[in-house]
Amino acid sequence: MDRFHEMQVFLAVAEEQGFAAAARRLNTSPPSVTRAIAAMEQRLGTQLLARTTRSLHLTEAGQRYLEDCRRILAELDEAEEAAAGSYASPWGHLTVTAPVLFGELYVAPLLGEYLDRFPQVTINALLVDRVVNMADEGVDVAVRIGHLHEPGQQALKVGEVRRVVCAAPGYLERHGRPEHPGQLREATIATSSASQVVSEWQFVDDGRSLTVPITPRLVVSANNAAIHLARLGWGMTRVLSYQVAAAVAAGELEIVLDAFEPPPLPIQVVFHNRGRVPARVNTFVDFLSQRLSQDAALNPSHRHSL
Known part of the structure; x- marks a missing residue:
């Protein structure tokens, strides 16, 4: 077994945290994975995995x-892509990530x-509500909400979203429309733990930051569950504007x-900007950026229409 293949096996075992899962990922047998790791540890004269x-x-x-393997295999992939011409025309596998909703x-409708x-x-779309480490998880392009990018990454702004408080018309008729954030202390509120802030909301009052418990x-x-409850008229919620754009447009x-x-x-839209960027990444970033920047729900000029 060549050393590059051994590295791929080791990488799979480390990322999948198991021999059987690594074997399924590599489409091979668990005993062959075990033998590869044992041979690698024997050749290196050190234990790589504690079992x-x-x-x-x-x-x-x-x-x-593991860090060295990732770097070496990435450089090997880059060399092969250059030889295959993937820097001239889109070819190969693309991994993208975005928040779930x-x-x-x-994003999914555009893929x-x-x-x-x-x-x-080919594309693998990782839709998760966490900040994915692009280098560690092999992600080529990320869509992120907020100022979330690192050195060596390029970020293209394609729109913006607001943090909005909303309720159904029926709820507002029964309980009244709040005129100041302080009135939220008396409101019936449904919120999501996915927002990570469930005990206080931030506002701006006369140019000053205002925190409302x-x-x-x-x-x-x-x-989605909090939004559905608000649509039913049960209470108020606070979400990002894109998440309720359709419900606001429909009057719900x-x-x-x-x-x-x-x-x-x-x-x-965030992507790595080190060295040559493969055509599949360049074309996807251009395509995604253009389409998202044209969406009215993400365009700040449509502030009151969402």
Whole structure:
């Protein structure tokens, strides 16, 4: 077994945290994976993986070697792509990530169109509500809400979203429309733990930051559930403007306290900007940036129409 293949096996075991899962990923047998790791450890004269009957984790030497393997295999992929001409025409595998709801509403519908244009490209879309480490997880392009990028990455702003408080017209008729964020202390509120801030909301009052403590009657694990409750007229919620754009346009929800909203958050398309950028990344970034920047729900010039 050549050393590059051994590195690929080791990388799979480390990322999948198991021999059987690594074997499934590599489409091989668990015994062959076990033999490859054993041969690698014997040749290197050190233990890379600490194993018990219930767990597997990297040793200190294994962690260092994992980082070297990632770098070497990435350089090998880059060399092969250059030889195959993927820097001239889109070809190969693309991994992208985006927040769950944003990805479902805005990114996923565009993926098929891009793939139809470039039939030699395949895509893996990782839709998760966490900040993915692009280098560690092999992500080529990320869509992020907020100022979230690192050195060596380029970020293109394609729009922005607001943090909005909203309720159904029926709820506002029964309980009144709040004129100041302080009135939220008496409101019936449903919020999502996905927002990471469930005990207080930030606003701006006369140019100054204003923190309003809230006591939600109901906390759910997904934004969609909180939005659905608000649409039913049960209470108020606070989400990002794109998440309720369709409901606001349909008259199912109304935005309140917009004069007190904090500054909007940028939507950015982020990608690595070190060395040559493969054509599949360049074309996807261009395509995605153009389409998202044209979406009215993400365009700040449509502030009151969402």
